[in-house]
Amino acid sequence: MRAGRLTKKWFWRWRSNPLRRRVDVLEAWLVLAACALIAVGGTLAGTVTALAADGVFARQRAERTAVHAVLLTDTPAAAANSYRTRAKVRWTDHDGSVHTGTTLVSSGKNAGAGVTVWTNIQGALVTAPPSREAAAVEADLLGAGAALAVTGLVVGAWAGTRWWLDRRRIDEWGSEWDLVGPQWGHKTS
Structure with a gap:
């Protein structure tokens, strides 16, 4: 085997393996769910926010x-x-x-x-409404911010979940070591 060569197996957590734990399968499904939430949820949040902001700016242009x-x-x-x-x-x-x-x-x-x-409609002084171009840029920036916020929330939740899964693995390893460790302490001769 060449030095430095990666031996990474794709989808190893879903493959049948005697060393695979239930926590590994749970982590694989959670990674898939987090990626889907980032892709779908971030896109949806960004689109809805951009459309809502664009509607507000259009209403301002119409009312002022x-x-x-x-x-x-x-x-x-x-x-x-x-x-x-x-x-x-x-x-x-x-x-x-x-x-x-x-x-x-x-x-x-x-x-x-x-x-x-x-x-405005009531005759009160207000600021000038944004132009179509400025409104489009601002709506796009707000949409991108919403998408990044959703992504940040999902990544933060994933980091907390990953910490919990790692703690659970360490506890499982500790309990297994408690069973196996005393057998290794005996002398064979």
């Missing part, structure tokens, strides 16, 4: 409206770490009612300048 507003206060020049600042604005709603509120606008604008703000 861009409205022309006028700045009521000057905004300070851009600071080194910020290009947007909070300012008071006034806008006219689609029903003709005039509203005022505070929102984020570009820095360095004077009072009376026109800005675009976003309102």
Whole structure:
């Protein structure tokens, strides 16, 4: 036999073998179940999460409206770490009612300048909805995160199960040694 050659047998835990224990068969089935959970559960969780997030973003795009507003206060020049600042604005709603509120606008604008703000169905100021491209990227990232979370849970559960199986094997070896060990302590001559 060559040095360094692997002699690994595939599916050895399912083959008939006098050294095979019930714990080995249980471990083989648990490995198969964990792989199936990762493949199917991770894919399903990622897909459902991505579709749900995409639905939320589509609803936001449908419910939010861009409205022309006028700045009521000057905004300070851009600071080194910020290009947007909070300012008071006034806008006219689609029903003709005039509203005022505070929102984020570009820095360095004077009072009376026109800005675009976003309102929801009730007429309250909200953030701009994500574009289709940004929403698709965010939905994909959320879906991938959900798939990785399911994978992490399955791997963590498998690690705990593997620890329990190893402890059980060690206990079985200890009880078998208790039966066989005293016979080896006797002198033969």
